Amino acid sequence: MPFEVTILGSSSATPTVHRHPSAQVLNINDKLILIDCGEGTQVQLFRYKIRYQRINRIFITHLHGDHFFGLMGFLSTMHLQGRVNPLTVYGPEPLEEIIRMQLKVSETQLRYPLEFKAVSSQESSIVYEDHEIQVESILLRHRIPCTGYLFREKPGLRRLIKHKITEDGVPVAALPSLKHGRDYEDEKGRLFRYLEYTLEPRRSRSYAYCSDTIYHEAIIPQIANVDLLYHEATFAHDILPRAEETFHSTALQAGMIAQKANAGKLLIGHFSARYKDVNVLLKEAQTVFPNTHLALEGERFSTD
Numbered sequence: 001m002p003f004e005v006t007i008l009g010s011s012s013a014t015p016t017v018h019r020h021p022s023a024q025v026l027n028i029n030d031k032l033i034l035i036d037c038g039e040g041t042q043v044q045l046f047r048y049k050i051r052y053q054r055i056n057r058i059f060i061t062h063l064h065g066d067h068f069f070g071l072m073g074f075l076s077t078m079h080l081q082g083r084v085n086p087l088t089v090y091g092p093e094p095l096e097e098i099i100r101m102q103l104k105v106s107e108t109q110l111r112y113p114l115e116f117k118a119v120s121s122q123e124s125s126i127v128y129e130d131h132e133i134q135v136e137s138i139l140l141r142h143r144i145p146c147t148g149y150l151f152r153e154k155p156g157l158r159r160l161i162k163h164k165i166t167e168d169g170v171p172v173a174a175l176p177s178l179k180h181g182r183d184y185e186d187e188k189g190r191l192f193r194y195l196e197y198t199l200e201p202r203r204s205r206s207y208a209y210c211s212d213t214i215y216h217e218a219i220i221p222q223i224a225n226v227d228l229l230y231h232e233a234t235f236a237h238d239i240l241p242r243a244e245e246t247f248h249s250t251a252l253q254a255g256m257i258a259q260k261a262n263a264g265k266l267l268i269g270h271f272s273a274r275y276k277d278v279n280v281l282l283k284e285a286q287t288v289f290p291n292t293h294l295a296l297e298g299e300r301f302s303t304d
C-alpha cells in the first residue's frame with residue numbers, strides 16, 4: 001500500500017533551467033493528490049509518467065505565482081484529454097474567482113465537474129476526509145495568507161492471523177467483529193477472542209507539507225511525530241535577515257522544526273535560485289536534523 005510523495009518542482013519564485021517551482025504528487029494507497037501547482041507542473045507530470053487523470057484533489061497553499069501558475073494549464077489539459085471525473089481544488093478563497101474568470105473569458109465549459117473548496121487561513125480545520133485519510137490545514141506565516149496541509153491515514157482495522165483462524169475453524173461471520181477489536185460468540189456458545197486471532201492495525205502514516213513560512217514554532221504541536229515533513233528552506237542561515245524580511249525559512253530553521261516536532265524524515269525545498277549547489281542547504285539542515293533529504297525533482301520519498 002503506497003504512501004509516497006513525488007517531487008515535481010522545488011524552486012522558489014522564478015523557475016530556473018534545471019528547477020521547476022513548487023509541485024508534488026502524493027500517492028496514498030493509489031489515490032493521487034496534487035499539492036501546489038507551479039508553472040510547468042503538467043509537463044513535469046508527463047515527464048515522470050504520473051497518471052495525472054487519476055488526480056482527484058489539488059491542494060494549493062497560497063496565491064504567490066510559483067505555487068499556482070500551472071493550475072489553469074493543467075485544468076485545461078485534463079479537459080482537452082477528455083476527463084469526465086469530478087475534480088476538487090482546495091485553496092485560498094480568491095482562487096475560485098481566478099479560475100472561473102479564466103474559464104469565462106475563454107468560453108471554456110469543462111467536461112468534468114470542477115468543485116472549489118475555500119480553505120481558511122484564520123483557523124486550522126479538517127478540509128477533507130474519507131474512510132481512509134484526513135487532511136488538515138496548517139496555519140503558516142507568510143507575506144500573504146498561506147496554509148500548509150497535514151495528510152494522515154485513519155487507523156485501519158486489526159489484522160487477522162490467517163493460519164490461526166484456519167487451524168481453529170473460526171467462522172467467517174466472526175471476522176468483522178474480530179477485525180474491529182470485539183470478541184465473537186457463535187450460536188453454540190464458542191467464544192473467539194480478538195486478541196488471539198488478530199494483530200494491531202498497521203501503523204497510520206502521515207505527511208506534512210509546510211511551504212511557505214517564516215520560522216514558526218506554533219505549527220509544532222500539530223505536526224508532532226509526523227512521519228514525513230516537507231519544510232521550506234529557501235535560504236541558508238547566513239542570510240537570516242533576508243529570510244525574515246521575505247517571510248521564508250532557512251535550512252537550519254527547517255531542521256529545527258523537524259527536530260522539535262520529532263519528525264521521522266525531513267524534506268527541504270523551495271530553494272532560492274541563488275544556490276547553484278543546494279547541498280549547502282542540505283548540510284546545514286543536517287547539523288540539527290540528520291535525516292534530512294533534498295526535495296529534488298523526480299525523487300520519491302516514502303515514510304519508511
Ligand SMILES: [Zn+2]
Binds near residue numbers: 212
Ligand atoms: Zn510564497
